[in-house]
Structures are given as C-alpha cells and as structure tokens.
Amino acid sequence: MPEGVVAPYFTDPTESFVLYQGDCLKLIEALGENQFDLIFADPPYFLSNGGVTCKNGKMVSVNKGKWDKSKGAVENHKFNLQWLEACQKALTPNGTIFVSGTHHTIYSIGFAMQQLGFKILNNITWFKPNPPPNLSCRYFTHTTETILWAAKSTKSKHHFNYKDMKAENGGKQMRSMWNFKPPRKAEKKHGKHPTQKPLPLIERIIRSASDPGQRVLDPFNGSGTTGIAALKQGRRYVGIELDPQYLDLTLSRYQELVPGVAEQDQPRTALGF
C-alpha cells in the first residue's frame, strides 16, 4: 500500500475504508500491483458539452462538471486506455473489473479492454424502468446503461458467485439484463452527485464477483456509492476522487453507517492534482 508515498484523505482505523483525493491516473499506480479483487469504475461520460436533458419534467443543462467535458474521441480513448491499464495492473491475477457507461464511452472502453488483453466476460445491460422522456422527440428514449465485466487477462480464473446470483434470481440463472431504479431519495439525503449510481446495483456487482474481506477499488469514487456498497457487503474499500467535496459527501454517507469514526477531527489531505 502507498503509505508514506501518498497520504489518504481519510482512513478508518482498520484500513477497511480508505479515500484518496487526486487524479486516478497517478494514484492507481501508487497503490501497487495485484492489490484488488474487484474494481468498479464509473468513468466520465464525456457528454457535458452544452446539451440539454429532461429532469423532473423540466429542461436542464446536461453539463455535469469540468471532469465530464469531451476532449475529442482520440484523447478520450487515450484517457480510457491509461486508467484501464493502471487498473489491470492493480487487479489480482483472478480479479475482475466492472465498468459502467453509455454509448458516449462504452465502445472506447470495450476497445481499450481488447487492446490491453482483458478478457471481456459479460455485457450487462442496466435497464432503468422510469427514464426521463426524450425532449427532442428525434431519438428513442434512452433507458439503459451498459456495464462491461472483464477479467484481468485471458489466463484469469475469474471469481463468480454463481450460486448466490442464482439464489438472488429466485433459483434461475441470473441474466445479463438487470432492472434497477435510479437512487432513492434516502440515498441522496447527504447531498447530490450528478451521476450517482443506485446502491442495490453496486451491491449486486460486489456480491457477484468478490467474497467478504476482499478488496474493492473505485477509481472514480464520486459520492462513494461503491464504498458504501462494499461496507454493507463486508468488503474492504479504496476510493479515488478528484473533487474533495465529493469525498466529504462520501464521508457523510459513511458516517451514517459507522457513526463516530469520520467525525473525529482528522486533517484531510487534499493533494491538489
């Protein structure tokens, strides 16, 4: 672990919930090789370029933040290659990665995985049952996101909790089409993140491909959904996030589950890169 190399923004006393502030392109490598059994990544969509969308029946800007601005297809793909390569090294030999995205990014991510020699295991479709309407009426209503699941390499003996997934699906094999509503109000009570994922979705991912006590990384922590899901499922978590305000939001969510620990007057180390 990078102790002494990079100071965490927050760590609990047992190092089961650790947050780093900074650019994952630099930080994943600093965490060391063969460290994580499971990675969930929800990278920038690269769609915040002045468009509009519909929220609660109103037309609103689609812009999510500076981090989500497109630099063009070639640069966006270079970015995806870089962080995926770092994640590949950080995975244990039989570890796997789940990456979520829309059509804006998922093809680049799939191609980058192929270029890097990951083994793509499944293309999971997350079906959202109540999508906002398409305001332009010139497209089908967007109602899905894709989650690519891949093993570190073609030689990996990847971990899959087949029986648990079957039991979770009422005794029938779990399919690659998952139906989850957007995050409930209660999941947003500590503050909002523009692309927060629903907890039950990430909890299923974690249950499907890791065991209690194993280590989970999210290089695009956001509001910390993966960390909270990992905590609830008894896994150990490391999250990386550029924006300290989202790390503070993560800590408020953490505090609700583990009162006392994050309230301590700890200095927070914002690395500023």
Ligand SMILES: C[S@@+](CC[C@H](N)C(=O)[O-])C[C@H]1O[C@@H](n2cnc3c(N)ncnc32)[C@H](O)[C@@H]1O
């Ligand atoms: C799509 S959001 C993740 C949302 C998260 N899954 C959740 O449920 O809240 C991506 C996040 O990655 C952060 N980010 C963008 N580029 C980054 C980078 N290079 N290193 C670390 N974090 C980054 C953004 O600030 C944003 O919060």
